[in-house]
Amino acid sequence: ADGTVEIPVVVNILYSTTAENVSDTRIAEQIAVLNADYGGTNTDVSKIPTEFQGVKAGDVKVRFKLVNTVRKSTTKSSWGTTDVNNNTMKKASTGGIDATNTTNNFNIWVVGRMPNTRGDILGYSSWPEDSGTWKDGIVIAAPFFGKTGTSANFNLGRTATHEVGHYMGLRHIWGDTTCGDDLIADTPTQTTSNTGNPTYPLYNTCYGVKRSVMFMNYMDYSNDKSLYMFTAGQKTKMQSVVAANGLRAGL
C-alpha cells in the first residue's frame, strides 16, 4: 500500500570448499543487510554528514525476501576473467547453476573467488535491460558475502548493496570516467572513485567547481564501513525500474 516492493531472492551457491558453501545464517545476514540499507535503517545512517542529510534517500521502499537457496558442489574455486565475461557460473551447461525465472526473481550467485589481473573482483551485476535473460542477477565472491566472511575491509555485506544498486540501474557515482556523470542530479560530481576509509570532509574540483565528496555513497568504492547512503535521486531511479512500467516490473 505504501509502494514498497518485496523482491523474491534466489541464492545460488557454487562451492568447492566448506568455507565457500556459505551457511543459511550467512545468507540471512546478507538479506538483513540489504533490507537495512534499502530501508535506510542501517545504524550507520547516523554518520551521514549534515550537508548530505537533505539529499539522503531514507527508505528506498525495496525489500528482499529469500525464497530459495540452491547449492551445487564444483571443483572450481577460481572463476577467472573468461568465466566472468561468459557468465559461466550462471549456466548448468558450463558448470554453473541455471537462474530461477529472472523476470520474477532476483538471482544471486556466490562463487569461491573471481581473480583478475588487478586482484580479485568482489562482485558484478547485470542491468535492468537484462531482466528475463539467463544471465540476469549479481555474482558475489564468498569472502565478501554476508557479514561473517574473511575479508577485512569488505565485511559488512555492502558489496551486495552496491551490486543491487547496479541491478536497479544505478551507475558508479564518479560516472566511470574523470569527473563523469552518473545521471543522478543530487549526487555531487566527483573526480574519481574512492578507496579505503576517507576522512570527512574531503573536497575535489571538477570543471572549476569545488565540491564535498560523497565517498559514503553505496555506489562508490570505499570500504564497507565507509559506505552508508543512497540519495533521493538514486531512490527515484531505482523506483522507476521496479515500477509497473519499469524494466523490472516483474519482481
Ligand code: ARG
Ligand atoms: N568492484 C565492484 C563493482 O564495481 C564492487 C565494489 C563494492 N565495494 C564495497 N565496498 N563492497 O561492482
Ligand code: ZN
Ligand atoms: Zn560497481
Ligand code: CA
Ligand atoms: Ca551526479
